[in-house]
Amino acid sequence: MQSRVDESWVDDALPVRIVLVETSHPGNVGATARAMKNMALDRLWLVSPASFPSAEASARASGAADLLHSAKVCTTLAEALEGCGFVVGASARQRSLAWPTRTPRECAGKIVEEAASGEVAVVFGRENSGLRNDELQRCHAHVQIPTNPGYSSLNLAMAVQVIAYEIMMARAGSSVPTRCRETPLATAEDIELFFQHLERVLVGVQFLDPSNPRHLMMRLRRMFARAELDRNEVAILRGILAALVPGSGKQPRNNAKEESQ
Numbered sequence: 001m002q003s004r005v006d007e008s009w010v011d012d013a014l015p016v017r018i019v020l021v022e023t024s025h026p027g028n029v030g031a032t033a034r035a036m037k038n039m040a041l042d043r044l045w046l047v048s049p050a051s052f053p054s055a056e057a058s059a060r061a062s063g064a065a066d067l068l069h070s071a072k073v074c075t076t077l078a079e080a081l082e083g084c085g086f087v088v089g090a091s092a093r094q095r096s097l098a099w100p101t102r103t104p105r106e107c108a109g110k111i112v113e114e115a116a117s118g119e120v121a122v123v124f125g126r127e128n129s130g131l132r133n134d135e136l137q138r139c140h141a142h143v144q145i146p147t148n149p150g151y152s153s154l155n156l157a158m159a160v161q162v163i164a165y166e167i168m169m170a171r172a173g174s175s176v177p178t179r180c181r182e183t184p185l186a187t188a189e190d191i192e193l194f195f196q197h198l199e200r201v202l203v204g205v206q207f208l209d210p211s212n213p214r215h216l217m218m219r220l221r222r223m224f225a226r227a228e229l230d231r232n233e234v235a236i237l238r239g240i241l242a243a244l245v246p247g248s249g250k251q252p253r254n255n256a257k258e259e260s261q
């Protein structure tokens with residue numbers, strides 16, 4: 001009986017970034033590198049790690065030190081998502097305003113499918129507090145590893161391991177269609193610029209009260225995350241906003257720098 005998984009996919013690098021946000025224990029960075037290499041992933045991004053490079057990370061990486069050497073270190077999540085289309089956030093908890101949430105298996109199929117059209121990011125949070133709501137709201141979908149309901153938080157590197165394993169199995173299986181999108185998904189930075197533009201217009205037409213915003217922007221983010229906007233669609237939406245409120249497409253001066261970062 002044949003029990004080995006198909007390995008013919010392994011020569012093609014999969015454009016999937018594993019992004020760790022503000023990791024405090026360097027051992028977890030090393031163990032993540034090892035988990036990734038075991039599962040044939042090689043793009044590690046670190047957002048403001050507490051300590052990196054570090055001897056402890058290198059020791060825990062074992063034979064995966066090459067991933068630590070090629071890891072990209074940056075200071076904001078926005079930087080780590082630059083150029084990415086599909087973005088997934090890993091979270092142990094359901095938040096107050098639920099986002100589309102998938103199991104690792106469902107999510108892995110989607111990740112492999114989207115990786116045929118552009119770079120994908122899977123974002124993991126801090127050991128002590130996970131991902132903030134504003135970070136989770138930058139994601140198209142959330143992935144939650146099913147656990148004991150009374151004890152749901154895995155060690156960071158182990159959470160990476162589970163999801164990386166499912167990505168590998170999805171690559172190895174023939175069930176995932178590798179059909180390219182006609183138009184690539186809008187990049188994470190284009191999506192942020194769109195939301196900034198939308199917010200300016202909504203404030204300008206007095207639909208959104210900045211002193212009492214309630215959950216309006218979060219609800220709109222969730223709605224557009226479900227829609228998985230592509231580059232043309234974002235351009236159309238921004239064109240509509242600019243036509244409705246001429247001049248609104250321009251970033252006010254004091255924010256212009258932030259936007260270009």
Ligand code: SAH
Pocket residue numbers: 089090091092093123124125126127128129130131143144145146147152153154155156159
């Ligand atoms: N105490 C934090 C969890 C931190 S664990 C909290 O309550 O949110 C560190 C990271 O590992 C999390 O941010 C998440 O990205 C990932 N993780 C841990 N357990 C997970 C689970 N059950 N499902 C999905 N991701 C998980």
